[in-house]
Amino acid sequence: MQPGDLGQVVRETVQLFKAQMRDTDGEVRLFVVPGLPQNAEFDKDAVREVVxxxxxxxxxxxxxxxFVTVRVGQDREEMFIEVADRGIGIDPADQQRIFEKFYRVDEALTRKVDGTGLGLTISREIAKAHGGEITVESARGKGSRFTVWIPIRISKPMPRSASARSDRTPTREALRPPEPAETAPGVKP
Known part of the structure; x- marks a missing residue:
């Protein structure tokens, strides 16, 4: 985990995805809610994979x-990434199972779509590794909304002390000439 800007990471990922789907009909719109922490700790590569x-x-x-919308924002102590579509939707009976390894909804349309049944499983594990979760809301024929929740952990800079300087530059104290040693009265130094 490293400090970063979740909105920026999602923005870059959406741009990458749009470039890959240039020859495909479809539209992805991104909304980043202002006020996200700029130094929240998360695994940038893992979040990219989820998105x-x-x-x-x-x-x-x-x-x-x-038509897909992506929203990134904050709700109390959690950041969220929401991906919503107007697609075929998911039956309530399948909504918990879609996160199982290799599970695929068995319908005529979904059988025509390539996939391994691992993407949502991996996404759920990544959310859990961040201390968060992934939720789904869906209705048949109306689409689905997946939301990834990540607790906000702010990266705090390490305090630097004179004894723990990493740049090996001598301090001002080290550059001062030594004070003359005290001598006993009447003794010349």
């Missing part, structure tokens, strides 16, 4: 209406 998984699924399972 790419969710975007890929949103486009693949959107049917003809490939």
């Amino acid at each position: 790419l998984n969710l975007l890929s699924n949103a486009i693949k399972y959107s049917g003809d209406d490939k």
Whole structure:
């Protein structure tokens, strides 16, 4: 985990995804809510993977209406990434199982879509590794909304003391000439 700006990481990931889907019909819109911490600790590569998984699924399972929105924001002590589509939706019976390894909804449309059934499992594990979770809201024929919740952990700079200087530059005290030694009265130094 390293300090970073979640909004910026998601923005870059969405731009990368848009570049990859240039020849595909579809639109992705991004909204970053102002006020996100600039130095929250999270694994940038792992978050990119989650966003790419969710975007890929949103486009693949959107049917003809490939319009996806991504929102990034903060709610109390958590940051969130929300990916919503207007796709085929997920039956309530399948909503808990979609996070299981290799699970795929068995329907005519989903069988035509390539995939391993691992993307949501990996995304859930990444959210858990951050101390968070991933939730889903979905209705058949209306689309799905996946939200990744990540607790805010702010990176604090390490205090620097004179004894723990890392740059090996001598301090002013070290550059001063030594004080003359005291001598006994009547004794010449």
